[in-house]
Amino acid sequence: MQSLSIIGHPGGRYTIAQQLLAQSPFQTLRCVDLDHEQTLQAALTDSGHTLLVYCPPGIILARAIEQNHNADSEQTLQNWCDKARILLRHYMLNRERCTLINELALLHTPNTVLAALASKTGQAMATEAAQGTEQVLQPVIEALGTSLAYADPTSSSLYRDLETVADISGKDSVPQYQANLRKAFQHITAEHTKLQSAADHAHENAQTLQKENDRLLLQLEQAQEELTHYSCEHQKLSEATNITTSTPKPEPHERTQELQEENELLLLQLHQVQEELEHYFYEYQKLSATGNALTISPQQTANAPAGFPLETLFDLQNDYIVGDNWYDAEHDGRWAGPGTDSTLTLPAVGQGRFELTFDIVHALDSRIVKDMQVLFNGEPLTLSHKFGKLPLKRFPCRVRTEIDTTDTPQQTPWQLRLRFPKTASPAPKGSDDKRQLTIRLRAIRVQALSTPHQG
Numbered sequence: 001m002q003s004l005s006i007i008g009h010p011g012g013r014y015t016i017a018q019q020l021l022a023q024s025p026f027q028t029l030r031c032v033d034l035d036h037e038q039t040l041q042a043a044l045t046d047s048g049h050t051l052l053v054y055c056p057p058g059i060i061l062a063r064a065i066e067q068n069h070n071a072d073s074e075q076t077l078q079n080w081c082d083k084a085r086i087l088l089r090h091y092m093l094n095r096e097r098c099t100l101i102n103e104l105a106l107l108h109t110p111n112t113v114l115a116a117l118a119s120k121t122g123q124a125m126a127t128e129a130a131q132g133t134e135q136v137l138q139p140v141i142e143a144l145g146t147s148l149a150y151a152d153p154t155s156s157s158l159y160r161d162l163e164t165v166a167d168i169s170g171k172d173s174v175p176q177y178q179a180n181l182r183k184a185f186q187h188i189t190a191e192h193t194k195l196q197s198a199a200d201h202a203h204e205n206a207q208t209l210q211k212e213n214d215r216l217l218l219q220l221e222q223a224q225e226e227l228t229h230y231s232c233e234h235q236k237l238s239e240a241t242n243i244t245t246s247t248p249k250p251e252p253h254e255r256t257q258e259l260q261e262e263n264e265l266l267l268l269q270l271h272q273v274q275e276e277l278e279h280y281f282y283e284y285q286k287l288s289a290t291g292n293a294l295t296i297s298p299q300q301t302a303n304a305p306a307g308f309p310l311e312t313l314f315d316l317q318n319d320y321i322v323g324d325n326w327y328d329a330e331h332d333g334r335w336a337g338p339g340t341d342s343t344l345t346l347p348a349v350g351q352g353r354f355e356l357t358f359d360i361v362h363a364l365d366s367r368i369v370k371d372m373q374v375l376f377n378g379e380p381l382t383l384s385h386k387f388g389k390l391p392l393k394r395f396p397c398r399v400r401t402e403i404d405t406t407d408t409p410q411q412t413p414w415q416l417r418l419r420f421p422k423t424a425s426p427a428p429k430g431s432d433d434k435r436q437l438t439i440r441l442r443a444i445r446v447q448a449l450s451t452p453h454q455g
Contacts, residue, residue: 004026030047081154220270348413352405356376368438375416
């Protein structure tokens with residue numbers, strides 16, 4: 001009976017192979033990370049056969065970002081390339097004693113893996129295995145990792161080399177993996193829709209309570225004015241009664257009693273109005289807090305490119321964007337600056353015609369918005385502006401444009417470049433903020449004008 005060593009990328013899920021081969025005829029199973037080339041040499045010496053498992057670079061990068069949001073993507077991809085070269089070199093030198101497979105095949109086509117291993121080792125084993133299930137916990141991060149790795153020529157070229165020579169490549173497994181991603185994106189979209197609906201409902205309730213609050217305040221002011229008027233009348237009558245030396249007439253005394261009773265009644269009504277006002281004010285605070293909590297969705301989850309969405313939201317309040325010349329995210333957006341040329345790289349939504357809406361929260365000078373330019377994949381776009389009406393605030397405002405990605409390759413990320421005529425600083429107006437700013441952008445909304453085509 002042979003022994004089998006299972007070696008894979010650090011951070012990969014190659015340990016699934018150990019579960020898959022639990023009932024195999026191999027005498028022993030060893031499952032280790034690929035630390036360096038000596039690991040493979042030791043496996044060649046100690047084991048009859050070695051199972052080499054490589055992982056797509058985009059998945060490795062996504063898992064590194066998930067564990068550490070400040071992970072260096074270039075360094076992560078470089079480490080993946082170093083390990084992949086070791087695996088490829090060792091496999092090419094020892095093909096008879098090694099089996100090279102894609103990690104995705106362990107999850108989605110396990111029977112194919114068992115058949116290939118049986119053919120290489122000559123060990124009879126069952127070739128019926130249950131298909132594994134893969135949970136995509138962070139589909140947005142995995143899509144980002146795949147996009148970044150795809151744009152890296154070194155890791156992309158090396159991954160193609162592995163796929164070319166592998167015993168079991170990821171060709172038959174990728175469709176199932178993409179289907180899992182689409183399903184996860186659709187779930188996020190449904191949750192976002194529910195949260196947005198609840199937030200809108202809370203906002204409506206808050207507006208209703210605000211109107212009721214204003215009405216009660218007006219009633220309170222009117223009651224206070226009436227109370228002040230009757231109090232003055234009562235004081236005048238009291239002074240007249242004290243000055244008069246003759247026997248007080250019954251009419252002034254009766255008028256005084258009436259005024260005292262009216263004053264007591266008004267005080268009682270005033271207290272009731274104050275209690276009612278406090279009750280509605282506390283209810284308004286609770287609903288406002290609930291509404292604020294509901295409108296903060298995780299990463300403001302954008303509608304994912306999978307599942308053919310009609311509308312996608314790229315939220316710049318999220319801490320993670322791909323682009324240059326942007327300050328850190330604030331509570332309602334992100335300032336562009338300190339330069340006059342800002343870039344954004346967005347995952348491709350699909351192929352077709354789309355409307356892009358830039359939700360601009362503020363700019364220190366409206367001419368910055370009116371004279372700014374937007375380029376899509378290097379081509380200038382025609383913009384239309386919708387400012388707020390004066391004498392009210394001109395911001396927020398929305399800038400709309402249209403793009404056509406019909407002839408753009410499906411996997412090519414969208415490159416946006418925003419050029420501004422100048423920058424401005426709040427410091428000359430007495431602010432402690434000395435930054436050079438252009439616009440504060442909350443989000444970019446992508447609306448499909450035709451049914452997007454996805455490959």
